[in-house]
Amino acid sequence: MSQLHQAIAIAEHGDENRALALTRDLLAQHPNFEPALKFQGALLEDLGNGSEAIASFQAALKLAPTDPELLFKIGLYQLQTGHNAEAINLLARALKYSPRDRDTLYYLAQAYHLNGDNDVALKAIQECLKVDSNNASVWQKYGELLCSSGDNQAAMQWLHKAQQSDPTLDRIDFDLAVASFRSMDLDQALQYSTQAAQRKPNNLTVQALLAAVYVKLGKWQDAEPIFRSILQVKSNDVPSMLGLGQCELELKNYQQAANLLEQLLRQDPTQILAHFYLSRAYAGLGRTADAKYEADLHRTMLEQASSAGPQGDAAQENKVWDEARQLLLDNKESAALQLFRDQSKGPFATPAGSYVLVGTLYSAMDRPNDAERCLHKALELDPTVRGAHTSLGIMALQQNNLDKAENEFKAELAIHPNDQSALAELGEIRYHQARWADAANLLSKSKTMVPSLLFILCDSYFHLGDVKNANLTAELLVTYSKDQPKAVQGVIDLLNRNQQQDLAQKLLHQQPS
Structure with a gap:
């Protein structure tokens, strides 16, 4: 400890390099001396050696796993490097041992937000407000998260409060512009996005927001050069290509619009709106048949997208299914059922619904006996549960038992007449039976x-x-x-x-x- 105190004293007098050398000598003799590892990390951090600092902090954390400062340091590093789930884990652990630490709450809220868990992020920043109720940065973050949750009116109040307290806050004009834009207060959105763009002329996100505001205001000539400047840096940026294509269309530069939109659709054919703009561009060029074809394609894609309903967080859903698969591999079926019950929404967030999901997963794992057992259990718990008959029908179809499959799909449709999967699968059966009209009708209705x-x-x-x-x-x-x-x-x-x-x-x- 005397050597460490000497190193600390040297650092306090401004000679951090000498302090670092002395600390390293100490660790060479005592590699598991946690206070020295922690101090070494702090010195490396001050000297700008971030990766070495984190390695030292991680070594110290192994020796002191409940140290909230170490948990915070490493959690913040994980957040800054885009590892949001790891950051959440570390910052939440830090909060256990230091429950009223403002910085931990602040960055935990940010980590939850970046991970797509906005409700939990709001709770974390609200706790941060209780700890530090007079901090403009916390007000700003609260406003940003309120905006992300859709409460734009409350967001504007907190963001204005933050701006009035500290007009130099980073991104405050941008946050106000986003909240105004989402509230469709386009005049304010233009004011704030212009200020944000002046403060950060090289920030493409800020420039893209300004261009989007111009588009909403119908200021095509103002938006067009901004989209072009973004594309000079990011040549395949889909929103900018779509925005520029719309600008060229509205400026009646039909050939330029068509060229750009065709290029966009070659890059990403799922851009539904691009087909609509391309239809209009073709119409402007007198290409009537092509215009009608693109309009029909746009309409069909729009109907399918609408029928699919709101999409969840695919990454989170995949993670849940991966966890459930591992639990089943470990013969922990009850835990898998509980996981699905806790993580699912709507009709599957029930005991019967969780059995449907586990049964479906067993089927994908080629364990048909377990799959059938769970699916029949689901129907025993709730005869009207969605998806059980469809999954049983798909299994029968895989076994080439068309009669059984048809009966299961019909049973599903008797309970849920618009079930898209059952409609589509029954359409497949009609196709195998060469009943082309019935197959086309059912598959078309399914919006598959x-x-x-x-x-x-x-x-x-x-x-x-x-x-x-x-x-x-x-x-x-x-x-x-x-x-x-x-x-x-x-x-x-x-x-x-x-x-x-x-x-x-x-x-x-x-x-x-």
Whole structure:
């Protein structure tokens, strides 16, 4: 300790390099001396050696796993490097041992926010406000999180309060611009986004917001150069390409708009609005047939997107399913059921619903006996539970038992007449039975986005002689199969067999080389 105190005294007198050398000598003799490791980390941090500092802090944490300062330091580093889940874990642990630490609460709120858990983020920043109720930075963060949660009016109040207290706060103009924009107060949004852009002229996020405000105000000539400047730095930025395409369209530069939107759709064919703008651009160029085709494609994609409903956090959902899979592999079925019950929303956040999900997961793991057991248990708990009959039908279909599969899908539709999966799967059965009209009707009603089902819908339309809808479906299939080259090649072959070589070539050329 005397050597460490000597190093601390030297550092306090301004000679941090000598203090670091002395601390390293000390650790060479006593590598597990936690106070020295912690002090070494602090010195390295002050000297700008962030990665070495964190390594020293991590070594110290192994020796002192309940030290809130070490947990905070490493948690903040994980947050700054984009590892939000790890940051949450460390900062939450730090809070256990220092429950009223303002900085820990502040950055924990930010970590939850970046991880998509905005409700929990709001609770954390509200706790931070209780600890430090007169801090403008905390007011600003609270306003930002309120805006993210959709409470723009309250957000503006807190952001104005923060700005009046400290006009030099970083990003305050940007936060006010975002809250104003989401409230559709476009005059204020323009004022604040202009100020933010003047303060940070090289920040592309700020510039993109200003351009978006100009678009909402119909100031196409003001928005156009901003989108171009963003694309000079990020040539494939999808929102900027779409924004510039709209500007060119509204400025009646139809050919430039068409060229840009075609390029965008080659890059990302799922951009529904791009098809609408491209339809208008083609109309401006007098390409009536192409304009109608793009308008039909836009309408069909919009209907499918609307029928799919709001999308959850895919990363979080995948994480839950991965955790549940591991629990089942470890023969911890009860824990997997509880996990699904805790993490699910809507009809699956019930005992019966959790059995449906576990049964479906067992089926994917090729454990049909366990799958059937859980699915029948779900129906025993709640005969009207959504999805159980559909999952049983899919399993029967995989076993080529069409009669049993059909009965299960009909049972699902008797309870839930608009169940999209059951409609689509029953459509597949009708396809195998060569009942083309029934197959097309059911698959079309299902609004499916599954490439294999879109393929049989496309083929059903060709069997019926409905070339227009077959072509639209082929384009949808390619749109939703960007990372599935076999599916794309399959529909191109189908188009060629049905004398649709022009569309086949178009779709083939859209594929990445």
